[in-house]
Amino acid sequence: MMHALELKDLRKSFGQTEIIRGVQLAVRAGERVAIIGPNGAGKSTLFNLISGRLAPSGGHIVLNGKRIEGMKPFEINRLGLSRSFQITNIFPKLSVFENLRCAVLWSLGYRYTLLRFLANLDDANARAEALMKMIHLERKREVLGMNLTYAEQRALEMGVTLAGSASAGSASAGSANVVLLDEPTAGMSRSETTHFVELIKEVTAGKTLLMVEHDMGVVFDLADRIAVLVRGEVLAFDTPEAVRANRQVQQAYLGATENT
Numbered sequence: 620m621m622h623a624l625e626l627k628d629l630r631k632s633f634g635q636t637e638i639i640r641g642v643q644l645a646v647r648a649g650e651r652v653a654i655i656g657p658n659g660a661g662k663s664t665l666f667n668l669i670s671g672r673l674a675p676s677g678g679h680i681v682l683n684g685k686r687i688e689g690m691k692p693f694e695i696n697r698l699g700l701s702r703s704f705q706i707t708n709i710f711p712k713l714s715v716f717e718n719l720r721c722a723v724l725w726s727l728g729y730r731y732t733l734l735r736f737l738a739n740l741d742d743a744n745a746r747a748e749a750l751m752k753m754i755h756l757e758r759k760r761e762v763l764g765m766n767l768t769y770a771e772q773r774a775l776e777m778g779v780t781l782a783g784s785a786s787a788g789s790a791s792a793g794s795a796n797v798v799l800l801d802e803p804t805a806g807m808s809r810s811e812t813t814h815f816v817e818l819i820k821e822v823t824a825g826k827t828l829l830m831v832e833h834d835m836g837v838v839f840d841l842a843d844r845i846a847v848l849v850r851g852e853v854l855a856f857d858t859p860e861a862v863r864a865n866r867q868v869q870q871a872y873l874g875a876t877e878n879t
């Protein structure tokens with residue numbers, strides 16, 4: 620079984636306090652996994668470890684068979700892992716198309732050499748076009764980031780995140796791609812959320828998805844498996860049905876928040 624992402628006895632302490640306490644998690648290629656857990660359980664810290672923003676205090680992180688702990692975020696990104704953020708992370712004064720093209724160029728590593736930049740501009744334009752179609756923002760092509768609706772900004776953010784993947788434009792090509800989404804539907808209305816969940820399914824088809832999400836409707840709709848993180852440990856990692864039926868999980872988390 621090929622795993623896209625493996626966390627092996629992963630640990631992180633801040634000062635004397637161990638926040639991530641020996642996390643084991645093996646995510647299969649092409650699988651969609653949601654991480655849930657109470658506030659302060661360590662979900663953001665876990666994402667920061669995987670994406671290279673924080674260095675672990677112990678353990679290993681393996682991306683497509685390669686150990687990545689201790690690498691810089693951009694190096695991990697080049698190895699096929701892209702991440703979105705809770706806050707919208709787009710350039711407000713660039714148009715939809717320009718935002719996507721920037722992200723494509725950055726991901727291809729063209730920011731340093733003008734000659735390479737010019738030689739590959741057609742390629743970058745084509746990939747930006749493909750991404751724009753994928754996130755259904757063709758009709759907003761020239762609109763500045765700051766003038767989009769909130770949901771459109773989140774869709775653009777998704778496009779920017781996916782620009783890092785080698786297979787942008789062809790949904791099936793990249794088993795090597797792992798996408799981390801940090802509360803993708805936060806701040807959205809119910810109807811925006813429903814629409815956005817469909818978009819997430821569409822744009823991450825064939826990719827491996829790991830997301831932190833508080834909305835249980837979204838979690839149960841999207842996830843193949845759910846990891847429940849409580850006080851820095853994985854309490855359960857199973858199918859939605861099994862997690863829903865798990866007594867320990869109900870006590871620790873779900874019972875209290877499922878209907879909120």
Ligand SMILES: Nc1ncnc2c1ncn2[C@@H]1O[C@H](COP(=O)(O)OP(=O)(O)OP(=O)(O)O)[C@@H](O)[C@H]1O
Pocket residue numbers: 633638656657658659660661662663664665
């Ligand atoms: N840089 C840091 N220094 C010290 N403590 C930290 C740091 N970052 C996070 N923590 C602590 O680690 C714990 C886990 O925080 P984290 O943000 O990872 O939880 P979370 O599960 O994402 O919570 P939420 O659902 O509220 O976003 C918290 O007690 C937090 O105060």
